[in-house]
Amino acid sequence: MLIIHGGYWRTKYDASLGELLAADLAARGIHAYNLEYRRGAGSAKHMLHDARAALAHVTQAGPITVIGHSAGGHLGCLLAAAEPRVSQVISQAGLLDLELAQELGLSDDAVQLMLGDTPLSEVNPVGQWPFKARVVIFHGKDDEDVPPVMAQSATRAALSSGQEHHTQYFEGDHYTWIDPATTQWQACVEQLAPWHFGGK
Template identity: 40%
Template structure:
């Protein structure tokens, strides 16, 4: 693969963490635009550096990538609603960045790892938020046309009940689901209608950071509700997904091109029906293949 050029920095706010990097291939070979949302349990200790190897690898494959940074908690001035507002604003800034670079827009597919999977799916559903809610989609704007979740923490409430990452979900929200019900409802994709965009879920059976049972539970309920979810489980851990050259990363690229290709062919996700997940518990077996 040819080496990727250095990214172009775009600042979308005054805070040091309010920026994104536009990675452009030497020769564009695919219409899709990858929006990379890094993980790290929403904490300041982990940043956009996690997404740079992925963006560089995608650019070397002829894919435009937008590596998004945002305010995080535990020393980064983030949490609810700041983290969510940054993700929304950062995605909204993509169109102008592409235009400035003279690059045609294309299907925008979010690639979110761990906590970034939660934020990517949340961003895809911004049109479902009530007007005035943090991150609600402005009229006439677009967010994401699909999501590839890499071991995503897609069920925020369940992550809180399991105290994943020393209750990173509770720390993110700054309140309990009981004391801040409206905020949790707005922040948790599993608590609202699922956005009408395709979702591919990738999860390793040996994941010690985000248990595979959480993914199985979300996917089982989503499939049962009739949502457009493709769940793909594999033998692997939490980090192969963000390691270029690893089979899990290759599966991510494959999913990105599949979802982006569907959007490029004229499929209209916004016309798909919306589905609300039924209340459920952790499942010990993956959903049936469809």
């Protein structure tokens, strides 16, 4: 398992956001890696390199699932497109359509800040589909940070491209996904069976 935190690619948000999720997975007997990656202005040209370097440290055999929250869902999809070792991406309120995010000006135009001089088309998750990994698109109905229209747009893109996917909406806001006590997190854990713990 790889966990990739969100935070709209800003440096003030770090891998501490994923610590509780990694601990929960470890308690379930799953090898969990909590990734850090370069963020901030122009970070689009660095973040995939960092994620691929992290993946190279995963030596266990078997399927690999990436769980990405918000901007982490974005990077998780880029990693899956580049690395066929990734079996599944679980996007928790993920920024999967950068064109839409830019159009909406989400988080004070965070997309443009992250891109720098990198063309949007090179790092837009929906533009990488279809790839081998399955994509689970989870989103909260009350999410004001990444509105549900993001999941709706991503689902349309998955259908039109033939990307294997599963979409589901839940009650809750943007942050319920990273609390291991919530039903939203339990839904993520259920997507790991039977690959990671035999359907238990």
